[in-house]
Amino acid sequence: MALRGRKKTVAFFEIRDTDGNPLREPIPWAEHLAEISRESADDRKHRINDYDHWGQVYTYLDTDHLILAKLRDGVSSYNPSTGDILDSESDSGKPWVEISVIHFLPDTNRLGFVLGSQASPRISSLQTWINLHGIVDKGISIAPVLAENVLSRIHGAAEVSVLKVKYESDQLAAIDREGKLGQVKRHLGEEIHHTSVELVFRVEGGTSRARKEERLRLLEIAKEVSVDNFTEAVAKVVNYNERGKPVAEDVNYLAHRIARKERVLITDKEGKSVKVTSAIEAIYRAADRLKQDLY
Numbered sequence: 001m002a003l004r005g006r007k008k009t010v011a012f013f014e015i016r017d018t019d020g021n022p023l024r025e026p027i028p029w030a031e032h033l034a035e036i037s038r039e040s041a042d043d044r045k046h047r048i049n050d051y052d053h054w055g056q057v058y059t060y061l062d063t064d065h066l067i068l069a070k071l072r073d074g075v076s077s078y079n080p081s082t083g084d085i086l087d088s089e090s091d092s093g094k095p096w097v098e099i100s101v102i103h104f105l106p107d108t109n110r111l112g113f114v115l116g117s118q119a120s121p122r123i124s125s126l127q128t129w130i131n132l133h134g135i136v137d138k139g140i141s142i143a144p145v146l147a148e149n150v151l152s153r154i155h156g157a158a159e160v161s162v163l164k165v166k167y168e169s170d171q172l173a174a175i176d177r178e179g180k181l182g183q184v185k186r187h188l189g190e191e192i193h194h195t196s197v198e199l200v201f202r203v204e205g206g207t208s209r210a211r212k213e214e215r216l217r218l219l220e221i222a223k224e225v226s227v228d229n230f231t232e233a234v235a236k237v238v239n240y241n242e243r244g245k246p247v248a249e250d251v252n253y254l255a256h257r258i259a260r261k262e263r264v265l266i267t268d269k270e271g272k273s274v275k276v277t278s279a280i281e282a283i284y285r286a287a288d289r290l291k292q293d294l295y
Contacts, residue, residue: 005265005278008114010286012145012258012294013123013229015109015130020141020227022109029104032135033057033064046132048125049169055129060280063103067276068121068129070098101279102126105287110145110294112283114264116275124171124229143227147256147293151226154251157237159215160222161248163201166232172197196231207238207246226253258293260286 016022036044037057044055052071057064100121101114113123121129127142201218205211215238222235233253238246262282268274287294 004267005263007261008264008279008282010260010262010283011113011115011123012105012287012290013111013113013142014145015111015140015142016227018139018141020143020224023140026107026109027104027136030064033066033104036066036133037064044133046129048121048128048132053121053125053129055133058101058276058280060277061284065280066102066104068100068102068126070119070121070125099276100126101276101283103280103283103287105294108295111142112287114279114282116279122168122171124168127229141227141229143229144254145258145294146226146253147258150251150253150256153237154222154226154235154253157219157222157235158240159207159212159238160219160235161203161206161211161215161238162234162236163218163222163225164198164232164234165225165228165230166196166198167228168196168231171229171231198232207248230254258290260289262286 014022015027034057036055041054045052047053054069054071056067056069058067059065098120099116101116103112105111113126115122123142127140130136131139201221203211203214203218207215219237222237225233225235230253235251235253236248237251238248241247262285264282265274265278
């Protein structure tokens with residue numbers, strides 16, 4: 001039997017404090033996962049966006065990994081009574097689509113993430129699950145790992161004249177920090193549930209001298225977005241040449257995020273489903289190929 005598989009995105013994220021700042025020390029995930037593995041299914045269950053979610057430890061290649069499973073429309077590929085992940089292609093009544101696979105990179109606060117399908121738990125649900133589980137006393141936030149050249153272009157810009165950013169409902173729900181944009185997003189998430197929000201900030205007058213102060217304020221918001229978990233984000237940054245003339249360019253935050261497409265097998269040569277283990281192997285391969293950006 002031929003191998004079956006598909007290309008999936010392996011995305012990398014960084015765990016930060018609730019204000020989006022880097023943590024001083026790596027979280028000891030090996031210890032936390034060992035503790036989670038001893039907990040009952042009920043202890044590992046948290047309700048997120050009206051659905052039950054379970055954290056399940058999955059040991060492979062002598063390392064503990066985390067599976068986040070989501071109960072969707074009464075159907076789940078996770079059996080809470082036994083703690084088993086039902087990874088069977090033939091069991092159409094219990095599909096794999098509600099599972100996402102997480103590998104924590106050793107000695108860092110970064111993780112690799114493979115989304116099972118469009119219905120699987122997103123990274124914002126992982127953030128919420130970790131906070132509800134109380135793994136880190138003061139809570140955490142999770143943001144995409146962006147290429148250094150993107151961050152330097154945002155943080156090194158003189159000003160920003162336009163900022164466009166989009167959040168899905170689960171991303172809004174996971175926001176719990178202060179800040180100019182944080183307060184707006186949290187209010188929108190509380191007022192309008194289950195909807196995505198697109199925000200466009202545009203300084204009137206473009207790059208005119210009279211609007212310099214407004215562009216500086218928008219620059220601060222653009223920096224705040226760089227530690228957010230978002231769906232889309234583009235900033236028009238403004239710098240000045242040697243003659244003092246403004247030069248504007250668009251910076252797409254996610255165009256240079258640290259991620260790779262990797263092949264994830266569905267079944268092996270014998271027809272046995274290997275999606276979970278193959279997803280873990282895909283994270284390993286991607287981390288090795290992107291190690292200069294991750295470590």
